[in-house]
Amino acid sequence: MSTYVIILKEKKTAKELLLKFREAQTPILNCDLVEPLDNKSQNESSNSDTSEEVFANQSSFNNIKLFNPALSRKDRQKTLATWLIPFGFIAGLSFSQMTDLKTFTDMGFPHQLEKLLGGLVGMISGALGSFFSAGGISQEKIDDLRAIRKKSEEGLWLLIIELPIEIEPPWAILKETNSPEIITIGKE
Template identity: 35%
Template sequence: MAICVLVLAERDHADQLNEQLKAAETPLTRCELIQPATNSETQPERTASEPKGNGNPLQSMDIDSIERLSPKLTRSRRQKLMAVWLLPFGFIFGIFITLSTDMDTFASYGTLGASIIGGLLGLVSGWMGSYAAAISVKIPNAEDVRILRNRHDQGQWLLLLETPMGIELPWKVLREANPLALTSLSEL
């Protein structure tokens, strides 16, 4: 699958490109329009609810709702996936360590109580480990994503396109749209 992001000055360019891709019957698995950041310095030419033209305009989205362009979402998903196996492993390992050592830290709770407390401590360490593991992994295309987020903050529209596996993006059509920038995020 090929994934690219076009940086566009106006929303109309995205709608026109979407119509061209539909007319050319380009198979896309994703075609998402990201509205620019709005603050006092950078105001988009139109808001997401006011597309010009007829036809079927693209729905605009917030950049933080798209995982490929949001490091926070990527990290959160990775942490949850790590927790799925680190929490049970930590619990079981905590029980095992408590039973296999002669530590009397929780001896007043009896053998079963001490093992359960050891398991709970292992569970907590697994939870903390899932956060540490999620933070330590480098995000793919981090530099490209940072540049795209800066363009977004400058008040420019982003159009994310993704094709199915084995199908190339129509690069000629994309370049003819005269985007301000064209960034390829990945090819798998």
Template identity: 30%
Template sequence: MPVCVVVVSNQRAAEGLSQQLKETKLPLTTCITLPPEGDAIDQVELLSPNLTRARRQKAMGRWLMPFGFLAGVTFTQITNLTTFASFGPWGEMLIGGLMGMGSGLMGSYAAAASVNSDNDDGVRILRNRREEGSWLVLLETPNGIEPPWQVVQRSNPQQVVRLNDL
């Protein structure tokens, strides 16, 4: 979906732009006004690297943990190691699977932390503008529909940051 963030200098301009955008006939998926203070920006997934990383980790964990379990069971069976022999053959296989699942969980954290998003540079710019005291208006439109650029330009924004289409 096309996403852009409009940077404006004060609250009046931000709320006015937000109101004008909502009055347009174009369908908007999201139109959020973010003040320069508070933690509102950390609640928006598009502008919070921590939320994006957590979502990515959960998605990767759903795949890596079951495969890790199967790999742990398979490894226990093909190596004939008797590390957990006191638990019996089924218990040993189950513990091997659980250890493989734990490895899959650790792998999901490592993999999620190592991947950078295409939007990282744009998000960093927006967070810097916010720290400087600017207001942000997040605008998201459905696929195939461009944001109302005429309305955005009439608000005399300081900057318009277009995030990659999601």
């Protein structure tokens, strides 16, 4: 999927833009509207008419996984753990079975528990692997996040649109909005 961050001055413009996307039948996979970090802009925009149909999920900057590396790292860690912990258990159990080492028996554990303890050690290794391999993001992404955060601190609204990778955003509609900037985050 392709992710675009459209920087807008008003919440109303974001809703109008989404309505135009729907009229143009643009296939949007996910859409989030991020409030500005500037409190003054939030207070002014919160007085708008609430009877309007909401076209996007509205949330704060720090609650978006795309902008908060800690949230995305936790998700990656959970995903990795669901695979690495059981795999580690099976690998540890298999290794203990194949090698017939007496590591835990020499430590005073009963011989019957040798293979099970080998599996538990493998499971712990899988948990540690999921923890350490989930961290880290590229410097390019960090630079993009800083630029986007700066725009949000200036009181601008951020409209995050995820499109299928084969679909280009309707550039003609985007040019009509006089959006100050459109940032392409990446294609997965």
